[in-house]
Amino acid sequence: MQKLLTFLISKTLGLYINILSYIYPKKASWLAYKFFSHPRDGRLIKESLPDVLKEADAEMITHNDFLFQIYTWKGNDTKVLLMHGWESNASRWELLIGHLKKSGTTIIAIDAPAHGLSSGSEFSMPRYAEFVNVAVQKFKPDYLVGHSLGGATALYFQSHYQNDYIKKLVTLGAPCDLNTLLKNYAGILSLNSNVFQLLEKHFFEHYKIKTHEFSGSVFASKIKIEGLIAHDVHDTVVSFKEAEKIARAWPDAQFVTTKGLGHSMHGDALYKSVYEFLFEK
Template sequence: MDLAVTVVRTALNGVSYVSPGLAGRAAFRLFRKPRGRSRLRPDERPVMDRAEVGEIAVGGEKAVSYRWGTGERPVLLVHGWESRGSRFAALVGELVELGLSPVAFDAPGHGEATGESMTILDLRDIIVELDAAHGPFETVVAHSLGVTATFVAVRERGVRTERIVAISGVPDFAYLVDRFCAGLGLRARLHSGLRGRVERELFPGEEDIWSRFSVPRTGVEGASFLVVHDEDDDLVDPVHSRALADGLGDRAELVVTRGLGHRRILGDPQVAAAVRDFAVRERAGREAEPNPSPQPAAG
């Protein structure tokens, strides 16, 4: 186990015996704040320099939006926790070449946005704002927590899309809390206390967050899906994407990669090609389908 993780686990569990409140506040701060801010990589800069940049007010902070193309056939790219819009740079180039118009963003606490953190509701509200400005989106491509937020935006705010690409999707918000506590080996008391703080401090006044912020329980009608996950993902078990694809039946295609983990999957050329081909194939198939002949009315 990583030495830093061992030190944090020992400290939090030890303090929880003598000062549960102090340990709980420390665990909550660790949970809600990203570990540093992901920086723009040199290979991403040429793509990002070509973007039209805008701002979105969300949660008292400013998210940053990026837009490419002519505006025709818009595609939304939704990043996850400790990530940023530029992580889709390889895919942006693929989509622009196809005549699509990608739109990405940096959420609060990420990339070039202001603030120190974001919630799933921030992601949901950004999706809604971008949908109003540039949608409806032909396709939404989401990664990690962005997958969960996309499902919530569709169900709670009526965001419409024909296709959803779910990459390394977090199955629900409770999974993040459970994984965080398991990764640090926190006592059951700290685990329970963290869930309570999340309810009170991250989502005050919100009802039933553990059911609402769930991909399997949310459902999306009418869309086609490409579900992508890596066998070696150490943050989100690929079993959840398999279950999602199974639940969606013939509306979903499952792509399983190996050796990419949770984050490098976004920059993989084969994954970008799979997303590109999914968008093109779905559109071509729909346009090639002949109009059904009128059926005689039953007499």
């Protein structure tokens, strides 16, 4: 029943935006972008944090008009920064943190814009990368690990900031092309081509982003450090083909395929591979 209700709401919203695009295109563009960029899940309440986050040292950092949350599990001088994905938060790393602690490393996790305890209502990769850059300058991590849009943002970050502190980068279930994300979103709401063009125009006018050029394969081609790309062949959220495009563009990256982990990419065997990539080579 819940799935049917969600389906009907999505299609009704899409129909409304489609009709609006011919009458009030600016409002249609704003609505389409709002529902694409505003997460509806992933928030946390400070008074009732998951246990794994209660174990960490928590710090709120100010950046321009935004606040973002950082969690640190203190260890030795080696540091790894973890970046979660869409409608998630730093607590999603609980299982991986258990593996990373075996190395004695210091573990740092960030709440993305509009997620966890971080401020804002809108998510964008460039803004997420800004947050990450502030954290990298402060903590100087050796490694980055990102899941889903966190992995895509890690690629964007390293290609644009070219940070010398980062020695290795891991992506788990990361999407590649912004246009693919937009097409999937348009499919869910059954948005017409007119609305899709309005969305492309919105990205360019507000962020100077040409959606067909905003691609993980482009970002990966500029990265000079070692990487590990992991993706599940049965991922129903982000197509396996997205990982293949990133892998083709990043010659210094290993490509690990999994079966049965889905989009969450939680698995002891995979996390063992991540551990070995980071600490045993």
